[in-house]
Amino acid sequence: MPEHEADGQLATPTQEVRDFLHRRREQIAQRWADEPLFRTVFTVSRDEAVEAGKAVVDALAQVADSEQVEDPDAAGFSGVREQLARMGAARSRAGLSNTQVSGELAALRPPVENLLAADLEQAPPEHLRACSTALTVLMGTLRLVAMQTALSEWQALSDRQRMQLLEVATPVIRLWDGIVAVPLIGTLDSARSQIVMETLLNAVVEQHARFAILDITGVPTVDSLVAQHLMKTVAAARLMGAECIVSGIRPAIAQTIVHLGLDLDVITRANLADALGYALHQLGAGIVGPGTGQR
Amino acid sequence: MNDAYARPVTGHVPVLRLGDVLLVTLQGDLHDSTAQQLQQDLAETISRTGVRGVLIDISGVEIVDSFLGRVLAEIAAQAKLLAARTVVAGMRPAVAITLVELGLTLPGLRTALSTEAGMELLTRQAPVPRPGGPRQESP
């Protein structure tokens, strides 16, 4: 330990940082309120941003007091975790990438450091350096906490959106009296297939549909799992007394199905129009009209 | 108490005759013995009356397990031997999904969306060929 500190008058760097945070609470919060992260999240009033800043300063002081500056799980952070997550989420909703949000969090450090440097102007340089290091570590931990919390929030949000998308992405269309169709677009996984199956079968009951067309024009690949899901849907519809027609099997997919050795025991048609034509014919209706020389 | 457990309630499911068709409406949770009793009753009634069709409405049935599935398949098979066609009508989506997941697709069973559709299927002269039935070739 350097000689001039040996007198024991100086607090440890962490304690120094804690006292500094208590002392400069108002100023730090004021400066943060002008930083993009606070300014853009708390748009209603500047006071609101200052109050939010003070809460974060208090949390940092509490963490410093418990000497846990490197621990993102420190109890002191628990009070501001939710607030940080809200701020992060708000920024990402505003179109910022994770990196940009992280950058805005990093931008909170310099104003605090400048204040600290000004406060400890008279202190021995080693002590100032040690205190800055402690503050830097503490701010780094804060950033980590904010990112952690925000990421889990984003995860939950994206899960929710994914589920909503699943439901929205399965429109069952009534094409004719007794004929419904569902155009499938995108990848079919287990969760989505389950929703497709339930939605389609419920529509079959509601619409008294004798024919249900599964159009897979928009499905990029058909592996054995997807084929299995299609076959389950077809089989379940049959048990209910409806017939499924799979339309829009692209040549590459036909090849895959053959290569996989799958037995697609189902009526297939090249496209939705042909499938509708087939179903109409079976129902005893026909397409009379100019043009479409199909079938 | 034990006696009540040991002797399951056997009930007869009412079998209605509508012209050339026997109509059976299943409802709720069927005991195994009731289902077996129905299978026996139907065989006797078909042979006694000489009807050409059996329509089983299962729209009120919440669960079809492999036992009831087998009973339905056997009813259809025995009716066929007695020169009658069987249609199972009104299976609920959840029941159908579960049966498929269970591995029971009941290929020999003729199905219809409703009793009306089933009746139409049975009373129409020419039976509609079921697509996806017997396959001619396999790789």
Place this chain on the structure above:
Amino acid sequence: MHTAAGVEACLPIRSDMDLVWVRQHVRQAAARLGFGLVDQTKLITAASELARNTLVHGGGGQMEATQVGSAGAQGLRLAFTDEGPGIADLDLALSDGYTSGGGLGMGLSGARRLVHDFDIETTPGSGTTVRVTCWVGRPPRPREGA
């Protein structure tokens, strides 16, 4: 009788009347835990298959229902226990189409496909326990192989 929770219970499986009780209990428990209609139907059907196995192959036994999971995921676990002859060849018994009781041979293998977790313990000569668990809101697992 059932506990206050309405989920936890131990039901005897001695006759085909008991199968009805088992199905009704599982239906109520599954509805209480918030299972969707399709998942309820699957779980009740699986319970029906397994309870029938307990009755027909195990000579009777019991079903124990337990609520499992924490705040994150809720589930219903059913344990079917018998003291029957046990299963000599488990792999065979779990394969589609295998039957020793004159059924369609879909009981054990089919029930397995209807649930999320499936676990079986059997000792030839001293009995079998099958435990199945379904989780609320989890998509069905893909069929193995096939």
